[in-house]
Amino acid sequence: MIKKEIFYIGAEFGAGAGTIGCEKAPCVISDNIPQVKNKMATMITMDNSKRRKECVDNLAESCKNLARAVYEQKQKNHFPIVIGGDHSSGFGTWSGATKDEGDYGVLWVDAHFDLHTFETSDSSNPHGMPVAGLMGYGDNRLTNILYNGIKVKPENVAFIGTRCYESKERELAEKLNIKVFYAEEVKKVGFAKCFQSVISSFQNKGIKFGISFDMDCLDVQEITAVGTPVKNGLILNDVMDSFNNTNLEGLDVLEVVEYNPQLDKTGNDVNVVKKVLSCFDKNILI
Numbered sequence: 001m002i003k004k005e006i007f008y009i010g011a012e013f014g015a016g017a018g019t020i021g022c023e024k025a026p027c028v029i030s031d032n033i034p035q036v037k038n039k040m041a042t043m044i045t046m047d048n049s050k051r052r053k054e055c056v057d058n059l060a061e062s063c064k065n066l067a068r069a070v071y072e073q074k075q076k077n078h079f080p081i082v083i084g085g086d087h088s089s090g091f092g093t094w095s096g097a098t099k100d101e102g103d104y105g106v107l108w109v110d111a112h113f114d115l116h117t118f119e120t121s122d123s124s125n126p127h128g129m130p131v132a133g134l135m136g137y138g139d140n141r142l143t144n145i146l147y148n149g150i151k152v153k154p155e156n157v158a159f160i161g162t163r164c165y166e167s168k169e170r171e172l173a174e175k176l177n178i179k180v181f182y183a184e185e186v187k188k189v190g191f192a193k194c195f196q197s198v199i200s201s202f203q204n205k206g207i208k209f210g211i212s213f214d215m216d217c218l219d220v221q222e223i224t225a226v227g228t229p230v231k232n233g234l235i236l237n238d239v240m241d242s243f244n245n246t247n248l249e250g251l252d253v254l255e256v257v258e259y260n261p262q263l264d265k266t267g268n269d270v271n272v273v274k275k276v277l278s279c280f281d282k283n284i285l286i
């Protein structure tokens, strides 16, 4: 649980994904979870009319606004939780979170690496690129959000749940010696061990850190209302147990992304988002 007062920031980003619809998630989530609605500090809108490379100017503009909102909440000694939107919000969230911080850890819980650039990506969807961008790789409109230069060093990045990626992404992760707990390993040793290992590594360095939680990290049996569902994913109960039972001293910002309400045929998958948030916000009861 988070000790600071939590405020939510909606990020209505949808153009960064291959499947449109994530831009509606902040509204749907706040309509379904009163605590989110009550503590919504601001909604960051985005012009989602252009896609792929053509959306970069709009994306950079919205990311700047998002980064400012995250930074402002931190200045007020609040704990910001960013509600996406597609994962291209990551360029903004972590630019705001890291401003004035020096070394800063980011745990990326995701089925994907999100380590693409426009040079390596076949789809050219920016939601597959934020981790590369935060480390300084890619379009310079997206690598200089809020302040110039690298936001997170490779040694302070970690992945859990990775299982769907292109070879160029894995090559970059290996070249930069980034810690990766692939989904296979999580299955073998358990989510708790992997999570504890990452959190301890940040805490041992004495650095603040954030978690970027892509709903598609979860198995398709847990949630299907995500743009790019991938089987052999994480088990919700395991994730919740770890989130609930780990000392998260140093956790500074949380981002929860990629829920797509347009794909939520039963309306039940929004409750999966609610369950994840309930681990951090004691006022959300499940």
Ligand SMILES: [Mn+2]
Pocket (backbone or CB within 6 Å): 087, 110, 112, 114, 127, 214
């Ligand atoms: Mn992602």
